[in-house]
Amino acid sequence: MIKKILVMAVFSMALACKIQKNKPISEANVEEYASTITAAELKDHLYTFASDEFQGRDTGKPGQKKAANYLKDNYMKMEIASPLGGEDYFQDIPSSFFNNKYNDSENVVAFIKGSEFPEEIVVISAHYDHVGMDAEGNIYNGADDDGSGTVSILEIAEAFKEAQDDGYQPRRSILFLHVTGEEKGLLGSDYYTKNPIFPLENTVTDLNTDMIGRIDPKHEDNPNYIYLIGSDKLSTQLHELSEEVNNKYTQFDLDYTYNDENDPNRFYYRSDHYNFAKHNIPVIFYFNGTHADYHQPTDTPDKIEYDLMARRAQLIFYTAWEVANRDERLVVDKAQ
Template identity: 45%
Template sequence: MKLKLAFLTLFFFAACSPYGSGSLDNQNPLININTIRANLQLLSSDELEGREAGTRGEKLAAMYLASQLRQYGVKPFAYSNSRDGVDSLNYFMEFEATKISILPASYIMIYDSLSKKETPMTYGQYFVNFHDQLVNCNIQAPVVFAGFGITAPEYNYDDYAELNVKGKIVIALDGEPQTDDENYFDGEIQSTYSSAQFYKRHRAKELGAKAFIVLAYDGLRSKWDDYIDYFRTSKMVFNGEYFNADDPERLPFFYANNKFFENLLTGSEHSYDSIRSLVSEKKDPPRFDIKYVNFKLRMDTKATSTKAMNVVGIIEGRDDKLKNEFVAIGAHFDHLGTNDSGVVFNGADDDGSGTVAVLEVARAFSRSHDNKRSILIVFHGAEEKGLLGSEYLTSESTAKPFQLSQIVSQINIDMVGRESADSIYVIGSGRLSSELKTLNENINRKLKLFTFDYTFDADDDPNRYYYRSDHYNYARFGIPVVFFFDGMTTDYHKSTDDIEKINFPKIEKTATLVYNLAQKIANQKKRLKVDGK
């Protein structure tokens, strides 16, 4: 009853919001900045409690999105199991998950037996890990620095050759030896040995280490402060994929920042700066026991069952044959919730901006009916927990009223409400279909909306944005995708990502571009040609 009352209050609040006229009405009267602004005012309000997956705030947001789709005439297009076991159509595609919380008792204590000094290192501020790396532990052990933490016999390279790491905590650098010789560790290209996740931690475990801590990779290390609150929020995995955090076979594994390494190596025979200097000169790092230093490492987690959801609707195509093919348009509607102090992370840009843009595109198509193929509207849930909502939707085992093969393209809008209104980052448009990239550029040129920036689309982009939003779960099945992004970093994953900073004309222009692009794809005689990898 309380949830329904809260929803009705919020819906009335949004419906009564007064705003001025749009700025692009002459260009596309179907896209209206008034509606965009009113929808975002509600979705980014404190009343939705940060929209964290598996919480009351997420449910309120999902109910609001479904009510708007219903009001626009967008039909529900997800399965909901009824009591008699018969699947019926619903807006909510729910999935069960396990929520994993990091408890405040998680920390590392560095004890220097020479100076008798204790240096506490709190989780989030100095070291972190991801959802599939969580493990409960309470370890006290000496520490060893193992260079890059690599054994590569084919290159006659072994960081562990003169080290005994059994029963110790292993510390290592990120990456691998850098060289101009393309036949040695693949030259400047990172080999599989560089992966802490898939190689280094397993090598440390083979040698009997009690825990493994690696210097975080550049993309994480350079934006550490932006990620602190994200790492402190609860993690989430699908039910059935949850591991036993008390499993003695799981090696505790963490990423650490520069400050961690500086504190650890203070007073040792090799300083952190001197080690980094050697590496930058393409010289081998030292390997040594860190004398007089002991670690106390404690990690405590709590697992609870929960549910998260996607919100799915469809605008049926007007061509009897082509309507069985879909142009998918999506954004993630979840965010980070609240922190331990009760501060709300409203996520106005991330991804309230994309969510309201998709809502407006749905409203436009429901009014124009100018689509031969059907338009699949998807508000993905649990994106902030590891793209779980889009992974669930695209899974072959998920019951749904359509097949993945029916989707001809997916357009993803994730953060489009900040920075200049005249430019936007475009990611992935030509990776699987050069035709999609050409269409996108031609439509943008015709409408004179943006300057496209492809910086983050480069294969060697250290941010790896192509792999970090929901479109990727479509792309990995060969579906052509395009991802629109504003590149905002100032308030990324911070409580300051609020509506007061939103650039509404940019959202309006993005919605206009997406509507016209989706319309073009929906009305072509043939599906987009897939000619990429």
Template identity: 45%
Template sequence: MKKLLLTLCISSLILSCGTSSKSNTPSLTTKAPADPVEYASSITSEELKTMLYQYASDEFEGRETGKKGQKLAVEYLKEHYKAMEIPTPLGGDDYFQEVPLEKQKVTEAKLSVNGKEFSAFKNHIVITATESMNMSIDEIVYVGYGIDSDNYSDYKDIDVKGKIVLAKAGEPKDVEGNYITSGTSEDTKWTNGRQSLSSKRDAAKDNGAKGLLFVDNDLFSRYAPYFQRQAESGASGRLSLKSNESGMMMLMINEELGKAIYASISEDSKPQTIPTKIDLAIENKSESITSENVVAYIKGSEKPNEIVVISAHLDHEGIKDGKVYNGADDDGSGTIAIIEIAEAFKMAEKDGNGPKRSILFLHVTGEEKGLLGSRHYTDNDPIFPLEDTVADLNIDMIGRIDPKRTEGDRNYVYLIGSDKLSTDLHNISEEVNKKYTNVELDYTYNDENDPNRFYYRSDHYNFAKNNVPVIFYFNGTHDDYHQPSDTPDKIEYDLLENRTRLVFHTAWEVANRDERVVVDKATE
């Protein structure tokens, strides 16, 4: 009888639920929000350690771009994604986005000004030349310091399209002795060594110039002996992205040659056209090399066309003088962190809690050679349109402690770029950390004018320059940075675990929130 009464009561309850209005009784099919903590707990120091000891072992030979060790590394990553049943956006079994590179041997240009010949390595060195050329020039455009910024531009009132430009080192200062572009006395990207070289090259290129002659006596005295040694030994030069388009030629020249072209170059900074007679011949000597980015993704359940990128670079320095540069922190730590994050998201997907937006796990090559893999992705072949890319969370060195950081919690991470383009992303990052991980977020290097230039030195920058919001996670440098002593036994695995969980929780929130992250600080 008790069983019968119980059956009747249950039947009555079911009928009652079936006839109740929605306003009074929640639906029995309503699904509770997934708890990301459950999936974050799968990210463990033990698994991170096991993977990193293999990935940063001598077997991988330092993972130099284009070399055997790098090929072993990409196969390692591919097999992990296949084992986790995480597909590639390229389809089938193709987890590799090919990155076409070229290695150029040092080129010796022949150059004369008004009939006077100037010598390679003594007066000029070829920085870039994507093709052989033989030209006679009747005039060049002098662009002063060659700066093109928001509040000061040497290109403002002069046309340089299709022309050769001449620029000199340095940057003008105001009456108080501060640099014009920044308003401070700290070196900027226009004055800071190698950064000024690339900044002035990019300014010339962006304004349509086909070539740049850059006068920098100090930099020339440092570069020329190295270039000459490389030329005499027959060694190959730096890797660069191979392009089907004709690139911009760039020569660095000394002051003697600069004055031969324009006698008043030291005193005069006014942009103007200079009549001259320059004969220039360059023979391009390059070797084609193919490297690979590794790509895997989880398709979004509701907004599949919106993409959250989680990136890290897979390469390192290779072998030098017989010593393997293992790169455990740089960037083995970021690489295996992404694998653990991907596994956590896959577990959620299998439970029916996949991300609303798609997530691309992007392991880029050639970071140590000049951010080449990420630049190929953003500038040449974005697998997903950049306008559909919500954010890039970039992980580069999160396994160690910065010895220069003498105050604060050891459980910290430097964040760079989180507030540069999106207030939304910065606030999400702060709130997620307080809720889940309690890492001390240190913004010491979150400054575009920081002398270390960290904002420009990892793969997030190629996304940021395209107005994709970024966060760069970084533990700072240490004595083992770019040394063969950067080995997995020196990693702080408890910190690596917590920092990896921070990235996971941030990605989870960005991927699952109702509204897309707003870009409220876009640059031109």
């Protein structure tokens, strides 16, 4: 009888630890979790993800499939769940959606459920595909475009998970969304917004990361910068929150050059956030600008500024943290 009581006591204690009550999010040391986003871990990820083994991650090709499995394996290792259930981290996209121009492909998704507003979704996105190989067999590794954004999301997800494990569940849900087919015309994000896992009306924002590992020629003398695009297009609150977070934690020079309506590059329309913005979902696009290795076989992981990239990823984490944990949902006060 005593043995049975002891066994039950141990079981009860284990269960209590497992279902530990969430702590007030206001008590969390957010800087502690941001500091888990490190240059060393980003470098370790990217030297694998942008290696020749992944053959340029061309949509529907074996290298892209290998990249998708790399992301899945890491989310499973971190014990971050899939919103699709079980070990299914792939939102499958049939070839017919691509008008049969490309093989079947998949977005990769992972999810941390919110404690108070679980139906409200903060999306953190990046495209993990690139342009593959040329006819001569040269591999376009795409370390900056967009290996940098992809592995940054892994680190941001890990930071949220560590906070969750310590009892600091985000108040809103976080969807980590790695889209395919960006290089073919924003096709993976187009598929997601036409076939959303969570209703778009419940999507609070999309923080999209496409190239945050390099320094463009304009900023060679002052690399403490990041381009922000779209932050003020739909929500004044998002723009103000973004600036406040940067002033408090990271102190980057926020460069809005490409946010100009008359920007001839039209970058606002050229990455995956735009498919969310079309649905009046507030967005921020984080970007380091272009460089001589853009869409060249020379976009390799040895040219990435890992310390700078880690700080940029931390800015995105801080911004997502504030959006996810504020009392009120972001207000959309401008029309697309």
